[in-house]
Amino acid sequence: MSEKTGTTAETTAGSGTTFQFRPRKVRYVATAIAVVFVVVFTVVAFLLRSEWTGAYFQTSDQVAMVGIGVMLAIGVLMFARSRVRADESGIEIRNLIGTRRYEWKQVEHVSFPDGASWARIELPDDEYVTIMAIPAIDGERSVVAMRELRRLKAAAK
Template sequence: MSTFQFRPRKIRYVASALAVAFVAVFTVVAILLRSEWTGAYFQLSDQIAMVGIGVMLALGVLLFARSRVRADEAGIEIRNLVGTKRFEWDQVEHVSFPDGASYARLELPDDEYVTIMAIPAVDGERSVGAMRELRRLKAGAAQDA
């Protein structure tokens, strides 16, 4: 049983760059807190807290880089910002990419859907290829049923 896996490319690059920028900017601000009189007394703990804020923001941005989709003949697994969900193909009505949408999505019964953040519009042809593969796997599962 072969497994198809896809992760976004451009979002990972942007998230990584932003994470580095957050840590760098907050570290510089922390260093500059005590270098000049500003009318307030900043302690070492304030500097550490400022770096900590930068690290926390960086970790938050990196959540966007962890999205992934895995699919095989049995079903599809989607990992978005927080959490992973698995759906069997018989639970999925369609794999779609609505006009103007930022991400692909799984259409479920009762007008519900799950966003697939691993397949963003900004990845262009890579995302088109991923959609084709997911639709092929779903169609194969429908024929087997």
């Protein structure tokens, strides 16, 4: 793994190298927000029974509050699981939910439109798929990843 860019290039049997990229800043922010959710909802759960609020809170209400914090944390951490893998034959994109692989012959362009938050691959009939693993917030790391994806796309022709 390149320390500066956070990319990996793995050699796989028979297919050359595989390029893999994951966001860095998004993972840090998502992890911090997830921790805050769990801590805040846990503190609120303990404070529910400490003062009279006009309602009777049970232990089950406290457990539910912690559960809500955990569920929100899991939702935020879904942003941290994004990844893109590419090789000479195609590109595999894992976003919030699910992973999908596209052969390079299906992909018309790999682009990063002006003002966009994430890169994308453009497909026929004006369709596109967002690559959440390559966010604008990662700056130079995202530029390096885009160059590599474009190089692999060009090599596949």
